[in-house]
Structure formats: C-alpha cells, structure tokens
Amino acid sequence: MRRAPRARQLAAALAGLVLLLAFPTAARAATVTVTNGVQFTDTSGNPLHAHGGGMIKVGSYYYWFGENRNDNNTFRYVSVYRSTDLRNWEFRNNVLTQSSAAELNVSNIERPKVIYNSSTGQYVLWMHWENGSDYGQARVAVATSSTVDGNYTYRGSFRPLGYDSRDMTVFRDDDGSAYLISSTRVNADLNIYRLTSDYLGVASLVHTLWPGNYREAPAMFKRNGVYFLFTSGATGWAPNQARYATASSIAGTWTSPTNVGNSITYGSQSAYVLPVQGTSTTSYLYLGDRWAGAWSGKANDSKYVWLPLSFPSNTSLSMSWYPRVNIDTATGVVSGNGSGNAYETLRPRHSGQCLDVPNQSTADGSEVAQYGCNGGANQHWQPLDLGTGYHQLIARHSNKCLTVPSSSTADGVRVTQQTCGSGTNQQWQITDVGSGYWRLTARHSGKCLDIVSGSTTAGARAIQYACSGGTNQQWQRTGAP
Template sequence: MSAKKRLGALAAATALATAALGLAAPAPAAAAPVAFDNGQTITDTSGNLMHAHGGGMLKVGGTYYLVGEQRDGYLFDQVSMYSSTDLVNWTFRNDILSAESDPELSPANIERPKVIYNARTGKYVLWAHKENGVDYGDAEVAVAVSDTVAGDYDYRGSFRPLGYDSRDMTLFVDTDGEAYLISAADVNYDLNVYRLTDDYLGIEELVHVFDGYHREAPAVFQRNGVYFLVTSGATGWNANQTQYATTTNFPEGAWSGWSNAGNATTFGSQPTFVTTVTGTAGTSYLYMGDRWGPQWGGKPMDSEYVWLPIAFPSNTSMSLTWYSTLNIDAAAGTVQGVVGTEDGSPYATKFVNANSGRCIDVPGGSGTDGTLLIQYGCWNGAPQAFTFDPVYPGSKVGAIANTATGKCWDVLDQSTAPGAAVGQWGCWAGGNQRFALRAAANGNHLIVAQHSGLCLEVAGSSTANSAAIVQNTCTGAANQQWDVTGL
C-alpha cells in the first residue's frame, strides 16, 4: 500500500471510530491572521505596484473589491480595481474606466472614485470627482455603470450636482438602500449631502449642508445606530488633523461638533474610506488613508497606504492610534494593531548651527504669531526645544513646533524670496510650515522649506546671539548646516 493510501485509510478509520464513539469531528484549524505592513506601497499578487489611491471598497460575497486612482503624472490614466479575500493580498482585476473610455476623459482628472451596488437595478455604479485636466474649474461629478463589479464601466458623463461645485467626495448606502453623495462644495468651504435617485445615477435632492467648516476628503460609516462623518482639513496634498462628527439621524442631524482623531497629520495621511470588516468573531472598522507622494516631493503614483483599526472610547466617539503592522483576520472580522519602532509621535530636538555653535531659539519663549526665530547660546530651556512632526512616521519632512509655545516654524508671508524671515505661527500644515531635513556634511542636515526650496541659515553667517534665521539659496555652507539632536 502506498504512503498516500495508508494516510487515506488511517483518516477513514479515525472518522469511523469518532462516529462510533459519538464524538464530534475536530473543527478545522482557524486561518491565521495576515500581517499588513502599514504606511507603505502595496504590491499586488502579480508583483506590480497597486494603484488604488483616493479609493473605496465594497464587498461582494466573501470578496473585497478595492477601487482607486491610477494617474499618469498628475492626470487621469485609469480607475483600477483589485480584489482580495483577506484584505492584505490584492489581485489586479481590471482598469474599469480609462482615459480612452470617453473623449471627455482625455485629458481629465478623475479623483476619489467610489463604487456602490444598487440592489434594485442589479447594477454597479461608480461616482468620482471630475476635472478637465487643465485646471480645477469644472468641479463636477462623473458617473459610470456596469453589470459586474470588475467589468468595463459605461461612462454616463459629468455634471455639477444641482448646480453646486463638487470636489472631494464619497458615496454611502444606508441600511434602507437609500444612497447618498457627500461632496466638498463652495470651493471646499462646505460639505453637501445629496440623496441619489433610485437608480443611483443622479441627484434627487440636497438634504444637508455643513456650512463653512472647510472640510474635505469625506468618509461615512454607521455603527450601533451612530453615523460617523470622517473628514480632513483642506491643505492640498499636505496631511492634517482628521476630524469627525456624529449623528443618530443621518443625514439631517442634529450633528455633533467636530472632534479630532489621530495626531496633527493623521500619521501623514488623508482619509478616503472606512471599511466595515464583519466575520465570525464580530465587526471591525478600518480607517483607510492616503499618504500622498507630493508631501515629500513625489507624485500621486508614489503615494502610500495608511490603514488603521478604529477604536471607540464610547458609542459616539472614535480614536486612531498608529500601528506599524496590522494583523487582519477577515474571516473573523478582526483587525489588530501591532506597535512597532515607528510610532509617529513628535520628538523633542534642538537645532545647533555648525558655523556658530548656537541654537535656534524663540526669543523669550514668546507665544506671539510672527515672532522671529533667532540663534542664541544653547541652554536647556523650552524656547530652544522643538518637536518634529513628520508627515508620516520615519519621514524627514514635517512641521517643527516649539515646545514652549506650540507654534510652528513658518516662512512668514509664505515668501519664496531669498532672505525672507523665518518665524513662528499657529500650525496650519501649509507648505511654508513644512521643512525637509536633508543629509549634509559631517552628519549635519540642511533644512529646506518645502514651498520655496530654499535652505534655512543664520543671516550673514553671524556667530552672534540674536542673529536672525532666514531662508536662502541652498549652498551647503556652514551657516546652513545644522546638528539636529534627537533624530
């Protein structure tokens, strides 16, 4: 008897014995959680980079489908669709919409695509933010439809919903089958909530306006009868503080005020979607964010994925904690974070000039906006202690805030001119408050203002106390080199 037949006979005999004794057959071993490497690009099962930025997710049967942007530089190339059963290993399925799908789409910007299923019509419907590829003056939504989730979508055109401008957007289907578009309007100062028509292809009515809050990148989910609207501030590609509002009466409200989730840059990400992961052990809620490449001088195609389990301190509150690894068991419905060496937290540091040996200082620890930064003899005082808040954990690009005042370094008046003064201002995540730490000679760093490309230096190569800190053309001279302690 062959080894295979002996094993088969042994298994059969064991099964017969188990049945004879009235014992239950042993349960199959549970699948192990799969590790998700957070804050990275994702490679699909064919070994290619996955491009599903600004995306959304839906589940069909036991399979998750992730749809998102693929760009040619900054312009629309495709809306790409990927599938997975474990939320970690993704297989490319199709470019469901492309620049060749319609003359209107070449050139174009197609951003934040979302797909929902209409149970009434049996159709899959895609909505996205659409621009003309030249400027952002269109501010429209685009609509396409397919009979299958990963098929070629038939482009139905673009329009402004009820005449309102529309930029960052998402879709949400409530438990009663009603579908909604939530989009940034009034040049991103408002968020409008629209009810869709029964076929999900048009707008039925405007049902709520978040007026004047300057929020974008919306994502909506419902948990235990509470609806959460997750948003970012409007600071372009630069990440900022995620905030959310809640209601038990979607969408009309009353809505709560805005509350913070995550740190000041949401760990270098901007929200795009919240996925509900339901399985045998319960339900988890997965925050999905984009760590946009232009934050560090890259392109949208360089962007990375930040996915985080959402915690709920109460039924009407949520929180986000950085984890470098997630253990995801999609069958069980569990998403557990694993703390790594990168925690995304700001860290205290000093900036010592290589030419003078003096430290960057906020004179007198003043909390006044516009206070000019100077150099001064180093001492262990809070006016010389700063926190570097990276746009994502481990990045050398970020905001720099004084521990005494809480104000951020700021190239004043957003000037791009050589010699412009550097001071402090209330933190707002603008490009003139983002600085790159670039390696220089002798283990030092150059500090490069991201909006201007100029380097911070001690004016005039002075070695005296109170000399001003300014930006200037990068030369690598000693007065532009900084020993950055604590990195």
C-alpha cells in the same frame, strides 16, 4: 508486528485530524499583517494604485477601486483589485480609462467609489471630475457596469443640483437608499444629497454641514444605528487634523466635528472606512492615503495608512497609531500591531537639538545636521520597521532615507539623505540604552549615529562613528508633531 507502530501512528494522526476539524484553527491561519506608511504591491509584485479609493464586498471578495494617475497627476485609470484577506490583492481591471469617453481624454478623476443597486443590477461608480488643467469645473461623474470589475460605461459629469462638487464619497444605507456627500463652495461647506432610485443622479439636498468650516475627504459609515462621518481639513497635499461627527439620522442633527488621531492624522488623509464583518465581530478599518504631493512626489508614489478604529461609546470613536495592523476577515477581528510613532524627532542627549535636513532640502546627498527643534517636517523621521531588526529612517519632508554614503565603514563619514533603496547603509538598529534614550547603529558598518565631536552648536553635522556610549550617540525619540 512490525507494522503495528505505523498503524498506531496513523490512528493517532487521524485522531489529531478529527480534533483539528472539531476545533478549527482557520481563524489564526487567516490573520494577515499590513504594514503602514508604505506603498502596497499586488500579487504580481506591481505597485498597487487605488489612491483616494473605496471598497465594496461582493461574495467573499473585497474589491478596491482607486485612482491610477499619469506622471503629471492627471487621470489615467480607475483601477480595481480584489482580495479575500485585505493583504493579498489581485489586479482585476482598469474599469475606466482615458478612452472610455471623450471627456476623460484629458481630465482629473478623483475619489472613485462604487455602490451596488440591487433593483437595477448595476454597479454604480461615482467620482470627482475636473478638466485636467484646473479645478474650476468641480463636477461629479458617474459610470456603470453589470459586473463589479468589468468595463464601466461612462454616463457623464454634472454639478449636483447646480452646486460645485470637489472631494466626495457615496454611501448606501441599510434600506437601499443612497447618498452623495461632497465638498462645495470651494470646500467651505459639505453637502449631503439623496440619490435617485437608480443611483445615477441626485434627487434632493438633504443637509448642509458646518458652513464655512472647509472640510474635505469625506468618509461615511454606520455602526449600531449611528452614522459617522470622517473629514479632513483643506490643506492641499499636506496632512492635517482629521475630525469626525455623528448623527442618528443622515438628515441630522449632526454633532460638531471632533478631533481624531494626531494633528496630521499620522501623515494621512481619509479615503474610506471599511466595515470588516466576520463570524466573531465587525471591526471598522480606517483607510487613508499618505499623499506623495506632500513631498513633491507623483500621486502614484503615495503610500497607505490603515488603522483600526475603536469606540469608547456608541457615539464616539478613537484612532491610535500602529506600525502594522493584523486583519482576520474570517472572524472580523482587526487589531493594531506594534508600538511607536508615525513620525519622530530624534534629539541627541548632549545637546537636546533635533536631527535636521538643513534648509528643508529634498535633494539626494543633502547632509544631515543638528538644529534647534522647530517642528518642521525636515525634523520628522518615519521609523519604518523592516521586520529584520532594522529600520529605515525616512525624512517626512522629502521621503528620503537616512544614509551612510557609498556604504562607507570609515569613522567620521557624514550622514546624508538619499532616495530609499534596499541597501544596508540605510538600515539602522534601534537599541534602548535606558533613561529614555536609544542608540542608532548602521547595519552595514556597525557604527553609531553621532554628532561630530559632541558639539552643541546648531549645524554640527551628523556622522557615523565607532560606538562609545557617549551622550552624542544617545538619541531621544519623541512623537512628532
């Protein structure tokens, strides 16, 4: 008799299990969240270096290939990682290294992309190749492997049909035909070439797009029979306005490029567009690089920006900023998470000027002040949500954090920029105080970001001070640029 309640509990548990099996919750459990504007790490906690890269799905795994550079930005490896959920990435191999071929010993390898040839059973890796000292070679390079993450055999470099070739990508169509899309004439034009049947060479020039428009960073995908092509402007490391075009055939006619995203593509440059096909839908995920060269950093310090694409019509797309992205590879559902801006200007209510790092200094310890708003990157701040109720505020021009030096808790301490770390003196609580203004409170001290003495003078320094509710402690957050 005393065992009967436990028996009933067991029966109830089994009934619950039957219900779980009948109505699976795996779709919810499979959802992961990716944070934007940060460096990624692999499952061992190491920085993930797949810059300028692309993905290919093999079985249940997504394989992510990309640039892994030396400190002087020359070629070190093409690295590959794999994941089933697009959040947890396992390092697999450096598929191409400086010792893979003599030509790679001192070189630049950029924008590696892999496609699979089902006829030959080979994975074919295409890249932009330079000699490591200048960008005068402008060639493509090819390597192959019988396994997706094995050591690739280098097949050499060449200019496609004699054209110079810089930023590039490759695209495999539904019928098995494959194409190279690359910037040529020093980025003035964009050429589309059909590859040979083994994907190792170029068979013909298919189309020249928008002569004289200077587009690079191509990323092509196909949706519902429509071809889409992302490109960026050619402004070096600095981000610019992304544009896209469409066609019903790769051979054209292609539409004129249309702006997408904001004027700096949320601080990123296109690398790849990934179809995420699941049981419910197929979503399309923009993969972009936030290049560290924009703040004079090393390429391997670059960050990632991933954003879901939406399609108002079959031949149009749009892309909005989200600080995080939810991804469910089982169902194919990809959605934005959160709100806000990729970068913001911060304007104290009493003066209407902008929080500024004077003279665009990139040095640690540079004091922060208010100046007239001018659109400079030294007045743009990335509000990085730490998921703890606090944010880091990162200067766009320097990639450094708004900091209270030495973790001081004293009134009047001048606020500076410093290399970002984990200190609470770089963490700010952002509190809505109404009327479109916000209070910024330092976590370590509980004191407010303040313009000294309520000054309206350009150059008046930013300090921390006991929170008073004054208008010199109220900040308007406006999307930038």
